[in-house]
Amino acid sequence: MGGRVNEDLIKERRKCTFDIKELTHIIDCGEENTIKRKQIDNYILNIKELWDDVPEEYLSHKERYENAIKKAFIVLKVLRQLHTGNIQITDHRTPTNVYSIQDGIFRNVNPLLIHIGLFWSTIAAQASTEQQAEWLQPDSSMIGTYVQTELGHGSFIRGIETTATYDSTTDEFILHTPRLSAYKWWPGGLGNTANACLVMAQLYINGTCHGLHIFLAQIRDFDTHKPLPGIKVGEIGPKMGFNTADNGFLGFDNHRIPRTNMLMKNVQVLRDGTYVKPKHDKLTYGSMLLTRVTLISDLAYQLSKAATIAVRYSAVRRQSPIKSNEPERQILDFVSQQHKLFITIASSHVYRVVGLWMWNSHKRVTADIHEGNMGQLPELHALACCLKAISSRDASALVEQCRLACGGHGYMMASNLPQIYAYTTAAVTYEGEYTVLLLQTARYLVKFWRLAAEHKPLPQNFAYFEDYIKKNFEQWRNSPEGIIEGFKAIVAGKTKAAYDTLQCNLRNGREFEEAWNMASVQLTNASEYSTISRNDIEALQSRYEELLALIRPNAVGLVDAFDIRDEVLCSTLGAYDGRVYERMMEEASKSPLNEDVVNESFHKYIRPVTMKNKL
Ligand SMILES: CCCCCCCC/C=C\CCCCCC(=O)SCCNC(=O)CCNC(=O)[C@H](O)C(C)(C)COP(=O)(O)OP(=O)(O)OC[C@H]1O[C@@H](n2cnc3c(N)ncnc32)[C@H](O)[C@@H]1OP(=O)(O)O
């Protein structure tokens, strides 16, 4: 759409007091990354076949999938070309990767997301060198997915019922789905797209269960794409979002795979059935750990999209004067509106920085694990669980806040805010449900509180538990250091309260697991523990309002610095030029209900009723 940029946005950009490009480079971790990102953006966004004539909301469930799969294979080809050209596109230090561009191309989810993101990365992390050499071929026929969750079990994966039984006479595993609740249910791309999968199953050798292991299984013929004998596979149906992801179900009827299809980097089953244990029980859960870490950055990016849309719209939208004799004001001038939006911008930066830090920590800990040192794994797991849970919950709440901040127009699909919300809120559940993950972190904290309570030595990271016990916390100070101290007090107080309840339940004769369940609200909820006083809260509130006023002239500059192209934002409300009403009218004209001046239903159903008495 050509035309002038909205006058209010022009003024906002003139008001900005910092160098927008400089912030973009900081967000991208350096100017060279910004340049690389823009090159990839240009390259991909110039592929004409990736753009829709009809907005995808008007397509049927089947058409949506077919449209998405067409695009997915164009993108896959590009990915392979870029890889061949040695362009590193999967570096999660920054959004300088092809994943962010996909948001625009699919306006939904790439059906190959799990193939690209989880299938290959799990093989790379958990298959032996020989297996990798065989499977990780650039021209592989495999389109895979990650198949873990079942109808009956998602959170409690030890309860998974699919079995992989070793048959030493044929040197094979027999994959089997013993009952309905054991059907695999949810994996992305499983419904129609994948011809292979990594399946999580209980390993049985000579009648002994060795717990969960990962197996590579072909499920469809590479040539005809028909399900192999003994495989029942299909798609699970429409969802709140993720509708192009063909999430699927899968059942095995004594399906045989070679022994060498178990992922054997960390654990092995030998030809004679000997089981060689891994160095750490939970290395099999490594893909979940990695995806949780990756998600923090992805959620930061979703927040930056929502903030860009809502802030630009709020600068363009004028409604009601503040003083009665004044013209109507930009809704961005209302302090309550600033409160809704600026927190979203800030949260995006927070999770971007934390996501990057976690990504680097993951790299470091993985390198240690390769050297046989598992020492840092529990802390990384505890942090990843907590941060994935909190970032997804915050992101979905803030995206929804941005949608509401756009009033009625935020309810339009063409604003793209409903789709961003549907995408973001799914992350609260998948890859470890919110409460379940918080309880994993609580388990870790309680362990160290027990050491503190028993006056045993604590690692440096937990020294503040001891400070709390000795009442060494300083009075609240309104400064970054003071805020960190305040958070430490909250964590220590919260952990102590939960620990005390746990102990009390145990003293009352409860078994540990039951006592844990009874304390679980305290284990997950924030509590009132703080060194902060009522006066401090009032001081903080007025400081906060001062800061809102300080940010106000830079609001549009701050979201421009996210540097998200219109083709990726896909929003009538958030485009760079701010021509909101023109875009809304243009989008409305695409509705199939506007194709005929009089819809045929009028003659069939309306007219016979409304004209009845007049005939
Ligand atoms: C890469 C490119 C992608 C980029 C794009 C990103 C966007 C992605 C978008 C969409 C993707 C959608 C993907 C969705 C995929 C899925 O959802 S796959 C399925 C995921 N499922 C889950 O996450 C299940 C959650 N449940 C669990 O993880 C486990 O059941 C549990 C951890 C809750 C409990 O496991 P359990 O075996 O029962 O352990 P416990 O007895 O509770 O604890 C035992 C000890 O093990 C430690 N531990 C647990 N997990 C880990 C781990 N991952 N790593 C290290 N350690 C672990 C735990 O702390 C206990 O330690 P202690 O005994 O010492 O206390």
Ligand SMILES: Cc1cc2nc3c(=O)[nH]c(=O)nc-3n(C[C@H](O)[C@H](O)[C@H](O)COP(=O)(O)OP(=O)(O)OC[C@H]3O[C@@H](n4cnc5c(N)ncnc54)[C@H](O)[C@@H]3O)c2cc1C
């Ligand atoms: C969009 C989407 C994509 C997905 N993609 C994949 C995929 O590619 N591959 C795959 O294998 N899976 C996938 N999943 C499945 C996903 O990982 C699971 O849905 C998720 O792990 C939650 O498990 P659940 O559905 O069993 O929830 P449940 O565990 O049944 O949760 C229901 C409620 O019970 C509570 N609860 C459960 N256990 C406890 C406990 N111990 N203590 C306290 N409360 C508890 C939860 O907090 C929640 O409130 C996907 C899911 C979605 C929504």
